[in-house]
Amino acid sequence: MGRLRDDEIAMMKRTNPPIDSEIAWKQVAARDGSARFFYGVTTTGVFCRPSCASRRPLRANVRFFATVDEAKAAGFRPCLRCRPIASSSPLKLVREHIERNYERAIPLAELGRIAGLSPFTVQRLFKQTMGASPLEYQRSLRAGALRASLKRKVSVTDAFYEAGFGSSSRGYDGAALGMTPARFAQGGKGERIFFWAAASPFGWVIVGATERGLCWLALGGTKAEAEASLREEFPAAELKRDPGLAGWIEAAVEAVQKGTSHNQDQDGTKFLDLRGTVFQLRVWQALRQIPRGETRTYSELAREMGEPKATRAVARACAMNRVSVLVPCHRVVGKDGSLTGYRWGVERKRRLLEAEKAASSY
Ligand SMILES: [Zn+2]
Incomplete structure (x- = not known):
């Protein structure tokens, strides 16, 4: 169930006409x-x-x-x-009501009663503020794109951003709800992923690549740990060893140690097969724009993206990064400069940052 049809996507694109x-x-x-x-x-x-x-x-x-x-x-x-700002609170009630009852039909009149507004006004206000009608929002919850986030108990605002909505992402409405066809579905089902692991000064590095590009770069304490991380991420994919990928590992390590800059090429994304919601892709792109040797806090990154309210969603997107090092989520630190968490270990994060700093001071 749950995929948006083309006509539904087209309908979403028509939300929020420009103000005359x-x-x-x-x-x-x-x-x-x-x-x-x-x-x-x-x-x-x-x-x-x-x-x-x-x-x-x-x-x-x-x-x-x-x-x-x-x-x-x-x-x-x-x-x-x-x-x-106070004017948005009836909408919040409406939104929360939809989230609690998304599995049944919710008449507009019911939402109107909750907001203390006419059904027509609820419909219009909701669409204006959320970029989707109440029905579209409910449908996205049913489709699972938002629900998966809600299950992880993140705030709805974060889930909403993660699902591709967002105040300044109007142009992306068509891809809202995390329904981009490029997304890795069901643990990589139907995908063939080539991989290789090798030791490096930062521990074991494993890379995975589809025909389109690098989709995975992880660090592990042992070869087995590194390979297990790939299987966990893509349990349904067909995985094949490919020694030809060893060069990627060298390149990644070199990028950190010597400051070689293919990571920041304009066309840098061409060798990466990044898949995620529109919002995640934007966050990962923003990470790639943090200069080597520098760090940002999550809120700074959110501001740089023009999404100052999305700090936590930004943090979550960073945590979902599949291509560590080359998409440098390790360059994001806590407000006080502390290293905070890192999917592949805080100690590795420290070493990556130290190596980058040393390289960029030449
Ligand atoms: Zn005023």
Whole structure:
């Protein structure tokens, strides 16, 4: 069950039409209480609901936003008078209700009662804020993309980001819900993955590659441990030893020790077969942009991605990284500079960072 059909994906792409600024400006001028967008005033750095009682700004200083998140991402802070942020709470109730009851049919009228709004308004507000209608959201829960995350007890906001939604990822709506066809499905079922393991100064390194590129690079204390990690990740894939991959291991080790830079080539992703949700891919790409010898905190990385509220989702995407070293999740550290966790051991993380620092100081 559960795959989105093409027409459903097309429907998702049509969410959130751009705001017509002509009409929006008239609604602001009229303090229209039914208008469901926000406007920011560039001269004050504050954003408001159209109904705000504050003095009308000059048209030239106004920017419109469909959601609170967008306004905040653009650097505006909420007005203390009209409290644009408080307006999202009925939606939160609706969202949580859907999450609790996703397995049965939920009439819009029921959601309306919960929010204290008309069914039509709930539908419109939900779609505006979430980028998906209540039904689409429910369908994604049923399809499992979000549910898997929820099962791991992460917050819904994180799960939502992980599933490919996100305030500033409008352009990616079609790929929302983690339904990208490129995703590794069911433990790599139907995939043929070639692999090789070799010892290195950082412990045993194992690489795995599909025909499209490198899909796995892990570190282990022993050869058996390294190989077990691959089987765990891709239990359903056909795995074949391939000594021809030894060169990848050398290249990865060299990249760390000598600062050779194919990792940061513009085309660097071409030799990698990275698969994940749109959000995960964005995080992994952001990791690759951290210069060697430097580190970032999760919140810094989230900010650099333009997703300042997604810190925990960013951390989770880092933890899901399958190609360590080359997608340098080891360059992310705790707020106080502590090494925090690392899928392949904190001690290895320390050694990788030390080696990179030494290499980049030449
Ligand atoms: Zn206001």
